[in-house]
Amino acid sequence: MFPLFRPLVAFVAGILLSPCVDPLSVWLCAPLAALLGLARRWCLWLAVFLTGAGLAARQDAGPADLGPEPVRLIGRVLRPPERRGLGVYLDIQLQSVDARPVHGRVRLTEFLEDPELRDLFNALDLGTGDQVEIVVKLHRPAVYRNPGVFDYRRYLARQGVYWTGTIRNPRLITVLKRGGHHVDHFREWIYSRLDRGFQSDPNTRGLVMGMVLGLKHNLTGRVEESMRDGGLYHLVVASGFNLAVIAAAAARLTRLITGNLRIRLAVVTLSILVYVLVVGGQTPIIRAAVMALIFLAAKALDRGYAPLNAAALAALMLLAADPSLIEDSSFRMTFAAVGAVVGFGVPASRWFLGHIEARLRAFDDASRDGRLDPSIADWRVERRMWCELHGLPYWAVTIPWRLRQLAGQAFIVSVCVEMVFVYFMVESFHMLSPISPLLNIPAGLIAAVITTIGFLLIPAPGFIADSGAWIIDRFAGALLMLLDFGLSMPLATLRVPSAPPELWLLYALALSAAAAAVHRRKRSLCIGSFLAIVALQATIAVMDFSPPAPNATVLTFLDVGQGDSTLVEFPDGKRMLIDGGGAAAGRFLSLRDESTFSIGEDVVSSHLFSRRLRRVDALVLTHAHHDHLDGLLDVIENFKVGELWLGRNPMIPAYRSLIERAQERQIPIRWMHRGDAAGSISVLHPPRDWRTRTTAQNNDSLVLLLAAGGQTALLTGDLEIPIVAPDRVDVLKVPHHGSGGSRLRTQSGIRVISVGASNPFGHPHSTKLPALRTDELGAIRVVMDGAGPPKISSSLTRPCPACKLALLF
Structure with missing residues (x-):
């Protein structure tokens, strides 16, 4: 039974369509619909729908901007400073800004390369509850506003964080009032106790801290990428898996101590609450804790328990508290996983492996044989006789078969979860991992062992802790070896673009048919739907769903922060990417963990994948500065590339790496x-006799003139010197992010500047304005069709979010 399914669907539908309804009318109609629901059931669902729409419409759009000048803020520290590399991250609940009451949170960072500044900051001894006064310049969180790219600003807004900033000096922080640091000290004690045995190996240390406490920022870049590629990332972040392991371990231990159900439930509940406290109330853990507590409450009240119903109730409670969670992919993945396990995987394992359970249940009870199927009864009799003949206990037969049963159940559940997760893996991470179901079985068991022993290490004395750390180290090493071996297999992981909605509709129908076949135990339907799922996954993996060629030449100036990347699409279907931004631009996000973040992977490739592209016909590097070059390294790995255009650049390591990767992939x-041409593109710089220096220079830039539809566009890289170029073009990519040092005199009616928000270089210079700026407009699209001036649009002109979300669901 799943009675809460329809209310959940109605509530979600109301949230999705809330932008299309009037809030006042919704709240006027909701009580009337609830009253009519006493007589007509459908009116009750309408009341739930209206409630969802009303709650979503009430969401605060957020406070207003605070202006460009530094401010004096007063607020309360929400958690101890979080150290990542040389950066310190600080979350503040605002109370006032320049003596004006302000609500919301601010996320600040301070870079402490200087040991003196580090000592000054440490002397402040900041902790949870401290009231502080800080002088800092605040701005909206930076975000790469390209279609298909993760919206970091929206992600922070769902946490109540509306501003970010960088503290220039610890002397700008004043502690007004101390809060209680007892919880901070408790957590620090736990972290230090767990961390003590793994200081020598950063890979193992990051793995253990992630699996036990969900502290993923301790992961090394190598381990984080490998876990993501292998489909095991859920094991090293705070998730329901961690909570399930802790709760199961507590339940097992209490069962050995007492048979009193209420005492056992109380201990398990306490262990869940303590774990939530230890990991700092991370959102995925809270979601899992809500579901677990619903289950425990049902047990304590001697009520029946339906896992899907508990999940639906938890989803309703969480969405009622924060309707914006519907946009959070983590929220959707959590409940998709629960649905896949409980509604698909468990029934499938019971069906496929039910004969093993029938054979092993009460194996030593011969009186049951007469009530069983003859083939099962014969099997039990034969095994018991074999044990008696060889003088062996019955568990010599049952334990190996139980292990087979557990392995089979783990495999079936893993396959079912992966089949459901294909949508999220493709649309969110643009990845298919065929090896994931196989890796998840041993990896899940190893993670359960590491998590359980890790928690037992915390209170353990030294000699026991050393032994436990040695065991964990061996298991962690085995997991990393297993992961490396799995990822080294051909086709272990595939990069794929987004798929069309109609294909996902077919996939959803195939999944529904498979689930129905499992519940009704229809073997032929199950086989057919499974083959359909495999065929659709193969289609997603290999089929080209690239959009049709545009009717005119289109330039898209991507928002890559303080860097350049331009996608050019031609009417003949060819596509050219000029520069790929770079990892250096990523630091202008100020607060993102940069361990594996890459502009090329997470911004440029994500946008191209969201466009359903598999191929780029030409990659162009204007010059070998990192904010133009680094992203191309990822693009070469992720896409089929027709050819690579290069000018004259010094052979610095990153440039050499780009050439070597191109040669390895036979590009x-x-x-x-200057003087070369290809189709509608002419090269204006550099000349053949251009001499490079030992380091890359802005004036090494490859300058391209594009002629299309009787219109021209000049793409300049970071060129600063004057060159022979047209006096006027229709579209000009302003050189060097709008720097005042550029002396190019070409005029244009459309001027585009690719620049990072709040960059430290003061770009763009006032003399280069007015212009269209990627830091203000996001990705800028220019259509050169020859019919009047080029047509302009940006990523800020987007469809109704309700329509997009309705299509998604």
């Missing part, structure tokens, strides 16, 4: 100079 390289 033709074209060396371009």
Whole structure:
């Protein structure tokens, strides 16, 4: 029974369509619909729908901007400073800004490369509850506003964080009032106790801290990428898996001590609450805790328990508290996983492996044989006789078969979860991992062992802790070896673009048919639907769903922060990417963990994948500065590339790496100079006799003139010197992010500047304005069709979010 399914669907539908309804009318109609629901059931669902729409419409749009000048804020520290590399991150609940009451949170960072500044900051001894006064310049969280790219600003807004800033000096922080640091000290004690045995190996240390406490920022870049590629990332972040392991371990231990059900439930509940406290109330853990507490409450009240019903109730409670969670992919993945396990995996394992359970249940009870199927009864009799003949206990037969049963159940559940997660893996991470179901079985068991022993290490004395750390180290090493071996297999992980909605509709129908076949135990339907799922996954993996060629040449200036990347699409279907941004631009996000973040992977590739592209016909590097070059390294790995255009650049390590990767993938390289041409593109710089220096220079830039539809566009890289170029073009990519040092005199009616928000270089210079800026408009799209001036749009002109979310669901 799943009675809460329809209320949940109605509530979600109301949230999705809330932008399309009037809030006042919703709240006027909701009570009337609830009254009519006493007589007509459908009116009750309408009342739930209206409640969801009303709650979503009430969401605060957020406070207003605070202006460009530094402010004096007063607020309360929400958690101890979080150290990542040389950066310190601080979350503040605002109370006032320049003596004006302000609500919301601010996330601040301070870079402490200087040991003196580090000592000054440490002397402040900041902790939870401290009231502080800080002088800092606040701004909205930076975000890469390209279609298909993760919206970091929206992600922070769902946590109540509306501003970020960088503290220039610890002397700008004043502690007004101390809060109680007892919880901080408790957590620090736990972290230090767990961390003590793994200081020598950063890979094992990050793995253990992630699995036990959900502290993923301790992961090394290598381990984080490997876990993501292998489909095991859920094991090293705070998730329901961690909570389930802790709760199961507590239940097992209390069962050995007492048979009193209420005492056991109380201990398990306490262990869940303590774990939530230890990990700092991370959102995925809170979601899992809500579901677990519903289950425990049902047990304590001697009520029946339906896992899907508990999940639906938890989803309703969480969405009622914060309707914006519907946009959170983590929220959707959590409940998709629960649905896949409980509604699909467990029934499938009971069906496929039910004969093993029938054979092993009460194996030593011969009186049951007469009530069983003859084949099962014969099997039991034969095994018991074999044990008696060889003088062996019955568990010599039952234990191996139980292990087979557990392995089979784990495999079936893992396959079912992966089949459901294909949508999220493709649309969110643009990845298919065929090896994941196989890796998840041993990896899940190893993670359960590491999590359980890790928690037991915390109170353990030294000699026991050393032994436990040695065991954990061996298990962690085995997991990393297993992961490396699995990922080394051919086709272990595939990069794929987004798929069309109609294909996902077919996939949803195939999944529904498979689930129905499992519940009704229809073997032929199950086989057919499973083959359909495999065929659709193969289609997603290999089929080209690239959009049709545009009717005119289209330039898209991507928002890559303080860097450059331009996608050019031609009417003949060819596509060219000029520069790929770079990892250096990522630091202008100020507060993102940079361990594996890459502009090329997380911004440029994500946008191209969201466009359903598999191929880029030409990659162009204007010059070898990191904010233009680094992203191309990821693009080469993720896409089929027709050819690579290069000018004249010094052979710095990153440039050499780009050439080597191109050669490894057998990508033709074209060396371009002034006077060269390819189709509608002419090269204006550099000349053939251009001499490079030992380091990359802005004036090494490859400058391209594009002619299309009787219109022209000049794409300049970071060029600063004057060159021979048209006096006027229709579209100009302003050189060097709008720097005042550029002396190019070409005029244009449309000027585009690719620049990072709040960058420390003062770009763009006032003399280069007015212009269209990626830091203000996001991705800028220019259509050169020859019919009047080029047509302009940006990523800020987007469809109704309700329509997009309705399509998604």
